[in-house]
Amino acid sequence: MFEHSQHDLDSLIDEHQLVDILKKTETIALINLLSEFPIPTAILSTEGRFISSNQLFSDIYQSDALFLHGKLLSNFVPEMSAYFEYALSSFSKGKKQLENELYYKGHFLNAYFKPLKNEQQEIEAILIVYVDITHLKRRERVLELSNKKLQEDLYLDRITGLKNKLSFSEFFQQRKNLNSEEKLSFLKMDLDDYKKYNQMYSYTQGDIGLLQIANLLKDFLIDDDIQIFRFDSASFTIVLENQSEWHAMTLAERLKQFIYERNLPFEYSETSRVTVSIGVLHTSMSRLANEGSLLQQLDLAVRQAKAMGKNQISLLKTS
Numbered sequence: 001m002f003e004h005s006q007h008d009l010d011s012l013i014d015e016h017q018l019v020d021i022l023k024k025t026e027t028i029a030l031i032n033l034l035s036e037f038p039i040p041t042a043i044l045s046t047e048g049r050f051i052s053s054n055q056l057f058s059d060i061y062q063s064d065a066l067f068l069h070g071k072l073l074s075n076f077v078p079e080m081s082a083y084f085e086y087a088l089s090s091f092s093k094g095k096k097q098l099e100n101e102l103y104y105k106g107h108f109l110n111a112y113f114k115p116l117k118n119e120q121q122e123i124e125a126i127l128i129v130y131v132d133i134t135h136l137k138r139r140e141r142v143l144e145l146s147n148k149k150l151q152e153d154l155y156l157d158r159i160t161g162l163k164n165k166l167s168f169s170e171f172f173q174q175r176k177n178l179n180s181e182e183k184l185s186f187l188k189m190d191l192d193d194y195k196k197y198n199q200m201y202s203y204t205q206g207d208i209g210l211l212q213i214a215n216l217l218k219d220f221l222i223d224d225d226i227q228i229f230r231f232d233s234a235s236f237t238i239v240l241e242n243q244s245e246w247h248a249m250t251l252a253e254r255l256k257q258f259i260y261e262r263n264l265p266f267e268y269s270e271t272s273r274v275t276v277s278i279g280v281l282h283t284s285m286s287r288l289a290n291e292g293s294l295l296q297q298l299d300l301a302v303r304q305a306k307a308m309g310k311n312q313i314s315l316l317k318t319s
Helices: 002-010 015-023 025-032 055-061 078-092 132-156 165-178 192-200 205-222 245-261 293-309
Strands: 040-044 050-052 096-106 107-117 125-131 182-193 226-230 236-243 277-286 313-315
Touching: 025 040, 025 050, 025 078, 040 055, 050 055, 055 125, 078 107, 078 125, 107 132, 132 165, 165 226, 165 293, 182 192, 182 205, 182 245, 182 293, 192 205, 205 226, 205 236, 205 245, 236 245, 245 277, 245 313, 277 293, 293 313
Parallel strands: 277 313
Antiparallel strands: 040 050, 040 125, 096 107, 107 125, 182 236, 182 277, 226 236
16 A cells, blocks of 8 residues: 555656745645645655645644644654654665654554755755555454464364364474483373263363363463373373473372362262372383374373272383
């Protein structure tokens, strides 16, 4: 839009003719002349005083074209003053035009500056044109929000807001590409008998329960080296970086106890509350063939924990 308007402006203006008009025309006549321009336009002296402007320009500042005449830009539009001085300096060095984006009272504007020179190539005045790009900015914002929503749909679990399976796959591949011997701990926390929970209380209530657990995890696991994922089931995968096996097991025990002590009602379970079984794997990425192998090992660790009577922890030993 701006490029189009700039092109239209240049086609309308004979620079030398406009300078000649400036010297010979009264203020009211200049205002009438600029009123023919379909966009906000003003002409300033090299000292930064308004020589003339059309009403479209004046309306932006809730003023009147006649009132602006003779006023200093620095006094009336201080946010433009510094850039005007920069433009003037640039024009004296041969720059033909400049543009700058500004924001004023809910509007985004592209300000286009052009020097008006006489036949001796001396700068007589500065032409300023505004193009309102607010709708473009709003469209950009809508696109940004749409892209953000798409990212959330792709990488975040729709029920809990936690990172999902795709996000975990990317995390795994990034770590795998590093080919590092850095130790990682993986905890798979599975809600005991949650299929029965859904059947007894409804799947809607089950989703509410998953969100409640997710929020508890986010409140409990606040370390920057801990990441939490959910894979469209009643289980959560927790990754610890730069921690020992002992630390992983200690965290698993604390986490199991933390959920137990929340006393979330589940009257059809043996303990009448929601409990979790946690499988733990402490290894390095170099020892994992692929993501599928890791998930199989975590499933095995969880099955071992449940075989011990549920509400238990199992560390999968690897050779």
